[in-house]
Amino acid sequence: MTSQTISAQEQGYYTPEEYLELERNAEFRSEYDDGKITPMTGGTTNYNRLSLNCALALSLGLKGQDYSVFMADVKLWLPKSRKFRYPDVMVVAGQVEYYNDRKTTITNPQVIIEVLSDSTEDFDRNGKFTLYQSIPTFQEYILIDQNQIAINQFFKTGHKRWTIDQYDKQDSELVLKSFALKIAISAERNSVGTADLYEKIDFANNA
Template identity: 40%
Template sequence: MLVKTKQNFYTPDEYRQLEETTEFRNEYRDGEIVEMTGGTINHSRIIRNLSRVLGNLLEGQPFELFHNDLRLWIPRYRRGTYPDVMVIEGEPVFSEGRSDEILNPIMIVEVLSKSTKDFDREDKFRFYRSIPEFREYVLVSQQEFLVEQYIKNESNQWLFQEYEGESVTVAFPGLGVQMSMSEIYNQVIFETDETELHQ
């Protein structure tokens, strides 16, 4: 979830300096700084599961997985953001003079929340598509066994694939690996209408 801070304009360097000292992470949106609030336990569990299982599957391959404490910089749109999971092929490419801000993920995973799901599907995906190396976008629901995937083919077209249900397996073709839905959702307890009423 994102919370807007004061409507001041910040340069990218001012934002980066703030991120070095602030207690909480913030996104940068072309001059505006937006505070990121904490996620749910299911959000954390899904990120943990993806990081652990995918990280093990990629062992010994030319890929490196990072989760939501490493910043991605998107030069074309002057955006700084913290994707839930990123995978890089080969060596990370950093913003000039930095070691905390990368430029070249081939795959990004976002765990959807009620407040950010539309932004993740639309504007954020548009921003990510400006990254030359980027070729796989994965959106994971917290509400049900549902994974949405966009894959860039050799003709630079984005193809959509949906995985639904507890028994299916999700393929990550750009990485040459797959995960079962039960691995992605290990220990995740879905909220029902009744539990939401009592919160």
């Protein structure tokens, strides 16, 4: 899909099905906002590594259990706001529910994880969190900083009630609350010998 095509799309209105067909053959990813299509920006190597490290730790830690881990190219449909988003990592408990039987788009994540980028940090912290709260199955939201060891973990305790835990370089493990799983945070305080979340993250040259 060329930049000229994207420009034409942004001037018109597209149904969810039209967006999904365009996205299926697109050269790069775009998001959908109730009829409008917006190209997504690229990520840094730190961003990519953190997403991969997190998805790998979840996949290994939940192996053999009734959970599914998705990342990168799997979309999330938000029916109340009529939006499609690409969360960095999602975990589904039990059977995966798809939008109109399309295997590229899910509707029922329990855990959503976003790696913060400089350009979208404010929206990830506030705007996306508000959007995601419209999902009935959504219980846990984790924000991972790519410029320093810093993690915010939100967990649903009741209707419109969330707790927040914060992790930094003083902490050795990220403790998931939706299921029994701990992920080592950094090599400096990793006492269990497994791969850590911030493995190979270069804070000095984040590119």
